[in-house]
Amino acid sequence: MKQPVVIYVISDAIGETAQHTIRAVTAQFDFDEQPDIRRHAFIRDEAALLETLEEAKVADGIVVQTLVSSKLARYAKSYCEQEKIANIDLLTHLTKAIEGKTGLHSKEDPGNMRRLDSAYFDRIAAIEFAVKYDDCKDPRGLLEADIVLVGVSRTSKTPLSSYLANQNFKVANVPLVPEIPLPEELFKIPANRIIGLTTTPEKLGRIRRVRLRSMGLDEMSNYSSDRRILEELEFGYETFKKLKCRVIHVEDKAIEETAALVQEMIEEK
Incomplete structure (x- = not known):
């Protein structure tokens, strides 16, 4: 039997955005075994990001990232391209589109969505x-x-x-x-x-x-x-x-x- 699809959610916040998107997509497939979704939240530096990307490589996984930090997003993209890992960036293209349309710049604050309770x-x-x-x-x-x-x-x-x-x-x-x-x-x-x-x-x-x-x-x-x-x-x-x-x-x-x-x-x- 085939191994389940392994999906790594990488986020510098909680990772809920990616998780909801993945569930919406995977619901459209009749899997023999449900995908193994591994969420890695609060990735805030390159060392932690590299460790997670290396794990994704070993597992032959798919990376779905919601990294608000453009530096970390570029790092993940570069690593995945070099190691031939499927990588879906859910934020960068929309962020750039809004910046281009408005002239504003992203705050790149991963915690900005969360209520400070x-x-x-x-x-x-x-x-x-x-x-x-x-x-x-x-x-x-x-x-x-x-x-x-x-x-x-x-x-x-x-x-x-x-x-x-x-x-x-x-x-x-x-x-x-x-x-x-x-x-x-x-x-x-x-x-x-x-x-x-x-x-x-x-x-x-x-x-x-x-x-x-x-x-x-x-x-x-x-x-x-x-x-x-x-x-x-x-x-x-x-x-x-x-x-x-x-x-x-x-x-x-x-x-x-x-x-x-x-x-x-x-x-x-």
Whole structure:
């Protein structure tokens, strides 16, 4: 049976505009299996955008973007053209048409459509928290987090943190590297607030090689070697046992699906 169509919604706001459009279009087809729609919201810089585009490339997906920032929109267009990824930009052509007709210029403010209510500010605070405490930049944030994600490099910690932040969760994440000691703060928080993320060696190897290639580096370096990957994954399992935390295998899951599992586990406490 054919794999479902994978559609990546990329937005520097919530991504509702694209989602509504996609639903209107996909409703016209008799799919054997419904499309896998993966929404990546609040993409505000090139690093986050590149990570999502790389994921779309690996998944052989279709990109539907509603990026208000012309700089990010051009970046996405250029990457998709270079990598031969189908890319639909829902905003740029209409924005340019209105600018040409009126002589006005777009504010390029992705949050301008949203009402500035308390829920909005709570969400922004959660997003800022996720950015501040990404990759354990400051381990003190672990003590304040609603959710702490731990896992080796390229197990979707950062995009998952961003997605959960959009659900108003304060999320911190910790990269697991055998040579780097675990922060002591990690052992001071309840195990039910910690979620381990892991994957298969094969999937991790593919993702790391794509990452290295996109950076112009040798994709056969130690970072993507079978030996190193197995060593890191084993270290991950040992860490999960020490922390007595629950674990999610992310290799066959969209970000939305993993996020739903995380929320379910956290609410079980």
